[in-house]
Amino acid sequence: xxxxxxxxxxxxxxxxxxxxxxxxxxxxxxxxxxxxxxxxxxxxxxxxxxxxxxxxxxxxxxxxxxxxxxxxxxxxxxxxxxxxxxxxxxxxxxxxxxxxxxxxxxxxxxxxxxxxxxxxxxxxxxxxxxxxxxxxxxxxxxxxxxxxxxxxxxxxxxxxxxxxxxxxxxxxxxxxxxxxxxxxxxxxxxxxxxxxxxxxxxxxxxxxxxxxxxxxxxxxxxxxxxxxxxxxxxxxxxxxxxxxxxxxxxxxxxxxxxxxxxxxxxxxxxxxxxxxxxxxxxxxxxxxxxxxxxxxxxxxxxxxxxxxxxxxxxxxxxxx
Numbered sequence: 098x099x100x101x102x103x104x105x106x107x108x109x110x111x112x113x114x115x116x117x118x119x120x121x122x123x124x125x126x127x128x129x130x131x132x133x134x135x136x137x138x139x140x141x142x143x144x145x146x147x148x149x150x151x152x153x154x155x156x157x158x159x160x161x162x163x164x165x166x167x168x169x170x171x172x173x174x175x176x177x178x179x180x181x182x183x184x185x186x187x188x189x190x191x192x193x194x195x196x197x198x199x200x201x202x203x204x205x206x207x208x209x210x211x212x213x214x215x216x217x218x219x220x221x222x223x224x225x226x227x228x229x230x231x232x233x234x235x236x237x238x239x240x241x242x243x244x245x246x247x248x249x250x251x252x253x254x255x256x257x258x259x260x261x262x263x264x265x266x267x268x269x270x271x272x273x274x275x276x277x278x279x280x281x282x283x284x285x286x287x288x289x290x291x292x293x294x295x296x297x298x299x300x301x302x303x304x305x306x307x308x309x310x311x312x313x314x315x316x317x318x319x320x321x322x323x324x325x326x327x328x329x330x331x332x333x334x335x336x337x338x339x340x341x342x343x344x345x346x347x348x349x350x351x352x353x354x355x356x357x358x359x360x361x362x363x364x365x366x367x368x369x370x371x372x373x374x375x376x377x378x379x380x381x382x383x384x385x386x387x388x389x390x391x392x393x394x395x396x397x398x399x400x401x402x403x404x405x406x407x408x409x410x411x412x413x414x415x416x417x
Contacts, residue, residue: 107143107147110141110143110144110147111147113137113144113147114144114147114148114150117134117137117148118148121134205233205235205246205248206233206234206235206248206249207234207235207236208226208228208233208234208236209228209232209233209234209249210228210229210230210231210232210233210250211230211231212230212231212363212364212365212366213230213364213366213387213388214230214231215227215228215229215230215342215343216228218234220236220238220257221238222238222243222257222259222262222264223257224243224254224255224256224257224264225254225255226245226252226253226254227252227253227254227255227343228250228251228252229250229251229252229253229283229342229343229363230250230251230342230363230364230387231249231250231363231364232247232249232250232251232252233247233248233249233250234246234247234248234252235248238262240262241262242262243259243262243263243264243265244265244267245264245265245266245267246266246267246268247266247267247268247282247284247289249284250283250284250363251281251282251283251284251342252266252281252282253279253280253281253294253340253343254266254275254279254280254281254282255278255279256275256277256278256279256280263275266282268282268284268289268291269284269287269288269289269322269323269324270302270303270304270323270324271289271300271301271302271303271322272300272301273289273291273298273299273300274298274299274300274301275296275298276296276297276298276299276313277293277295277296277297277298277316278295278296279293279294279295279296280292280293280294280295280298281293281294281339281340285359287323287324288321288322288323289321289322289323290319290320290321291314291319291320291321291322292318292319292334292336292339293314293315293316293317293318293319294316294317294336294339294340295316296315296316297313297314297315297316298313298314299311299312299313299314300312300313300314300320300322300328302322302323302324302327302328303324304324304327310322310327310328312328312331314331317333317334317336318331318332318333318334319331319332319333319334319339320332338350341384342387345386345387345388346384346385346386346387347360347361347384347385347386347387347393348383348384349381349382349383349384349385350382351380351381351382352380352381352382353377353378353379353380353381354371354376354377354378354379354380354381354397354401354415355371355377355378357381357397358370358371358377358415361385361390361393361394362390364387364388364390365390365391366411367411367412367413368411368412368413369390369394369413369415370412370413370414370415371414371415371416372414372415372416372417373416376401376403376415376416376417379401381397381401383396383397383400391413394413394415397415398415403415403416403417404416404417
């Protein structure tokens with residue numbers, strides 16, 4: 098009997114096709130199982146279509162994993178698209194628990210937020226740290242120092258003046274020292290993006306062989322740095338755009354789709370993927386809500402005339 102075209106039956110066929118793909122890809126298939134697979138494949142045209150779609154998708158993802166817009170998660174920075182599906186089930190579960198567990202980062206953090214969560218933290222010196230979604234912060238404030246470390250994500254700091262204890266935030270391989278009131282730091286792809294919303298900050302970046310670069314960034318300006326390239330150029334910013342996340346919105350002005358997808362991933366408990374470089378470079382203008390990343394994805398799909406393939410509730414591929 099042929100399968101019906103109901104959503105339930107289609108989902109069941111897709112699940113069986115995926116299970117066969119996992120088994121065949123592991124190269125641990127007996128002759129009898131190969132015969133069983135061939136019979137299943139020939140039993141219904143929908144079986145072959147489902148299996149072909151999964152082969153095409155996973156083949157594309159494996160070839161494009163270096164271009165996938167992945168979220169920054171509170172976990173070790175470990176490549177996610179290795180051939181995990183070929184690992185025995187128990188071992189894969191243990192590995193997944195380690196890769197995706199927030200425990201390693203949380204052990205270092207004093208404060209953290211989950212996906213879509215934002216948190217205002219009043220520090221003991223009177224300063225306030227506003228944590229964005231999926232962020233982690235370590236704090237060391239006592240009578241002699243005010244030392245913070247942004248471990249993950251993004252934070253906006255409103256600093257209480259204290260000339261005897263500089264307010265310093267360590268991020269990646271640099272240190273941001275407040276020379277005024279408020280600034281925003283965002284971590285992304287081993288880079289730190291520092292945006293000053295009031296007064297100014299000093300930035301010191303450690304480089305190879307003990308060299309240090311220094312810069313002062315004024316109000317309404319932004320600087321991006323990393324350990325390899327050091328300090329980037331200082332450029333003007335729109336302060337309302339930089340802090341829009343605090344009001345529950347994301348503002349994109351002529352930004353590449355790849356960057357937009359990476360930002361949406363910070364608010365989505367799953368993976369929103371893009372298919373190739375040409376799509377990743379398409380420009381995006383728009384304002385989206387941080388609590389509706391899938392609605393934003395739908396708007397991008399419509400405005401850019403793209404399509405999406407939903408593997409499950411957590412994995413969605415945006416493609417031509």
